[in-house]
Amino acid sequence: MATTADRSPRNVDCPPPPLGCAATAGEPCLSHGGTRVRHDFHRSRTAAWQATRLVAVPAAKLIADAVQNRTIISGTRAAELLAQHGYTVEADRIRSEVKARNGLMSAKQAGALILDEAEGGASR
Numbered sequence: 001m002a003t004t005a006d007r008s009p010r011n012v013d014c015p016p017p018p019l020g021c022a023a024t025a026g027e028p029c030l031s032h033g034g035t036r037v038r039h040d041f042h043r044s045r046t047a048a049w050q051a052t053r054l055v056a057v058p059a060a061k062l063i064a065d066a067v068q069n070r071t072i073i074s075g076t077r078a079a080e081l082l083a084q085h086g087y088t089v090e091a092d093r094i095r096s097e098v099k100a101r102n103g104l105m106s107a108k109q110a111g112a113l114i115l116d117e118a119e120g121g122a123s124r
Helices: 043-055 058-068 075-084 088-100 107-118
Strands: none
Touching: 043 058, 058 075, 058 107, 075 088, 075 107, 088 107
16 A cells, blocks of 8 residues: 555656756755755656556556547546446446536546555545
8 A cells, every 4th residue: 555655746756857857756846946945846747656656557547548638538438438448346436436426527537536546545
């Protein structure tokens, strides 16, 4: 199970400028030419961290790829996609959550739910 400290973009290297600040894993991102510590992370560092998480959870990666390609936008469509690819347990979990939220769930939220549950995060 991943701890809260493990669930942070700080665990990967930040890309070099101009996309990031080249901070090494474990170090905070810097701004203003390296003179100030950022309170958040560069987008490219967060994207790299997300990519490393998705590799371990194929169902979440399937949804993330479809969202990125703009082929799905809703949780209902994410559940259908998962079912089509044989992820029936995950599809049923998404359908259940969509119903609990009165249909208000995006595909991005569905992918995050699958990812969090796979990593041992709390579910609703």
